[in-house]
Amino acid sequence: xxxxxxxxxxxxxxxxxxxxxxxxxxxxxxxxxxxxxxxxxxxxxxxxxxxxxxxxxxxxxxxxxxxxxxxxxxxxxxxxxxxxxxxx
Amino acid sequence: xxxxxxxxxxxxxxxxxxxxxxxxxxxxxxxxxxxxxxxxxxxxxxxxxxxxxxxxxxxxxxxxxxxxxxxxxxxxxxxxxxxxxxxxxxxxxxxxxxxxxxxxxxxxxxxxxxxxxxxxxxxxxxxxxxxxxxxxxxxxxxxxxxxxxxxxxxxxxxxxxxxxxxxxxxxxxxxxxxxxxxxxxxxxxxxxxx
Ligand SMILES: [Zn+2]
Numbered sequence: 001x002x003x004x005x006x007x008x009x010x011x012x013x014x015x016x017x018x019x020x021x022x023x024x025x026x027x028x029x030x031x032x033x034x035x036x037x038x039x040x041x042x043x044x045x046x047x048x049x050x051x052x053x054x055x056x057x058x059x060x061x062x063x064x065x066x067x068x069x070x071x072x073x074x075x076x077x078x079x080x081x082x083x084x085x086x087x088x
Numbered sequence: 089x090x091x092x093x094x095x096x097x098x099x100x101x102x103x104x105x106x107x108x109x110x111x112x113x114x115x116x117x118x119x120x121x122x123x124x125x126x127x128x129x130x131x132x133x134x135x136x137x138x139x140x141x142x143x144x145x146x147x148x149x150x151x152x153x154x155x156x157x158x159x160x161x162x163x164x165x166x167x168x169x170x171x172x173x174x175x176x177x178x179x180x181x182x183x184x185x186x187x188x189x190x191x192x193x194x195x196x197x198x199x200x201x202x203x204x205x206x207x208x209x210x211x212x213x214x215x216x217x218x219x220x221x222x223x224x225x226x227x228x229x230x231x232x233x234x235x236x237x238x239x240x241x242x243x244x245x246x247x248x249x250x251x252x253x254x255x256x257x258x259x260x261x262x263x264x265x266x267x268x269x270x271x272x273x274x275x276x277x278x279x280x281x282x
Contacts, residue, residue, distance in 0.1 A: 001221065008152060008167065008168060009152070009153060009233075009234075010153075011223075012221070012222075012235070013221030013222075015221050015236050015239075016221070016234075016235055016236055060241075061234060061235060061236045061241040061242075062167075062233075062234045062235065063166065063167030063168065063170075063234060064166075064167050064170075064234075065167055065168060
């Protein structure tokens with residue numbers, strides 16, 4: 001079983017977590033004119049990288065906090081996890 | 089108004105499973121706990137309030153992954169700035185709510201939304217292991233944890249180490265499933281329903 005280190009609870013089984021997708025996507029700035037292309041990119045367009053990837057995870061059956069994880073999509077190795085307020 | 093506990097029609101008293109020719113002391117004990125006040129305390133993200141200054145029923149709010157307790161009340165850490173208070177003193181929320189202004193805190197009475205099953209006995213860890221991925225050997229009296237049991241989100245409150253006793257909380261709507269999972273896990277050891 002894959003273990004994930006929640007920044008609040010420590011090492012826990014993957015069963016307690018929900019995957020939240022790419023952790024680097026930034027929302028277009030608030031109250032700014034947004035083109036259809038920009039919005040489309042933000043909502044739908046994702047890279048499917050092989051290798052190190054920064055992801056969002058949610059400790060949904062735990063402390064219910066979102067955090068970021070740096071994971072290798074080929075080996076599933078998790079190098080680092082960090083609170084949303086922290087740099088990763 | 090008459091209220092029914094969530095396992096009123098489900099939990100049965102008596103001995104079940106493989107209990108024959110076993111010392112009664114070694115059998116697991118399963119009990120439903122009801123008639124408790126349960127409320128959630130959340131401090132808002134925007135608040136700078138110092139929670140160390142606050143006590144509920146003379147108890148400090150516990151540190152991450154811990155509980156604090158006295159004979160009537162237990163406070164469990166649920167997440168950052170989020171606690172669950174369980175008390176046999178049904179007036180506790182009324183007495184304490186003045187301490188929590190609504191600019192800093194949200195208090196929610198969720199007494200009727202949970203099922204609580206208490207498990208006691210030497211084999212309690214084995215029953216938890218069957219459905220829950222927690223590293224149970226490291227968890228002792230005074231700890232608490234959110235996790236899953238056979239896919240259901242639960243909270244485990246580690247009440248005491250000797251005798252070994254834990255309480256498992258689930259949403260009331262999952263109570264019957266949880267009870268079935270727990271008692272099924274107990275059958276091979278034999279259990280007493282109290
Ligand atoms: Zn967590």
